[in-house]
Amino acid sequence: MAGIAAKTTSAEGAAGPLPLVSVNHISLVCRSVQDSMDFYEHVLGFFPIKRPGSFNFDGAWLFSYGMGIHLLQSPNPGAMPKKQEINPMDNHMSFQCESMQVVESKLVEMNIKFVKRTVEEGGISVDQLFFHDPDDFMIEICNCDNLPVEYLGSAGSACPLNCHSNASSTNAALQQQQISASCASAATISHQMLRVP
Numbered sequence: 001m002a003g004i005a006a007k008t009t010s011a012e013g014a015a016g017p018l019p020l021v022s023v024n025h026i027s028l029v030c031r032s033v034q035d036s037m038d039f040y041e042h043v044l045g046f047f048p049i050k051r052p053g054s055f056n057f058d059g060a061w062l063f064s065y066g067m068g069i070h071l072l073q074s075p076n077p078g079a080m081p082k083k084q085e086i087n088p089m090d091n092h093m094s095f096q097c098e099s100m101q102v103v104e105s106k107l108v109e110m111n112i113k114f115v116k117r118t119v120e121e122g123g124i125s126v127d128q129l130f131f132h133d134p135d136d137f138m139i140e141i142c143n144c145d146n147l148p149v150e151y152l153g154s155a156g157s158a159c160p161l162n163c164h165s166n167a168s169s170t171n172a173a174l175q176q177q178q179i180s181a182s183c184a185s186a187a188t189i190s191h192q193m194l195r196v197p
Contacts, residue, residue: 025061025068026093028137031077033060035134040069043110044095044139065095083136086115092130092138096145100127103141107131121147 030036037060040046046062046069058073074080083090097103107114107129114131128142 023067025070027070027072028133028135029072029074029080030135031074031080032134033058033071033073036060036071037062039134040071043112080135083132086113086130086132086138088115088117088128088130088138088140090138092140094140094142094144097141097143100129100141100143103129119147 028036037048040062041048044064046064049061049063049068051059051061060071062069062071104114104116112131114129117128117130119126119128124146126142126144126146128140128144130138130140132138
């Protein structure tokens, strides 16, 4: 307890926000780890990665786009709420894409129900597609980089979403890209091995 108290006091005394670098992962409780793995791998393009063997509960880790998805098996899948309506105002995570047209075509091909929205701001259009994962958690795909980030007050000036404010964040992004590329390479090799008769 003394150690925790000391850390708390130290953190409270520090000026400014926490010294964060990037988003590491998002954890999602799911009805079926396998169903959710299939979705995040084959629909969203994440790659399964090694998970600590010391965990004594069912789950899976995936990685891509510089972030992880950690799936946790629900102890009571039948009690998890089900959503029929796709509501863009609900909690969701969003992914930037290269082509909204290609994404929409693939969702139709995969028979995934989705809702389309367009945001108009100052002559700029942002297209959005919303759909659910197997546990009804909402996913958004967008071309949100069309809209510049405009900081309020004295935080900074307008910049596109892919800008980096300092060298450390640039280095972190490069490291994440390298990890993602390694995962992609490993996954490709793994899939090729699985196809060998």
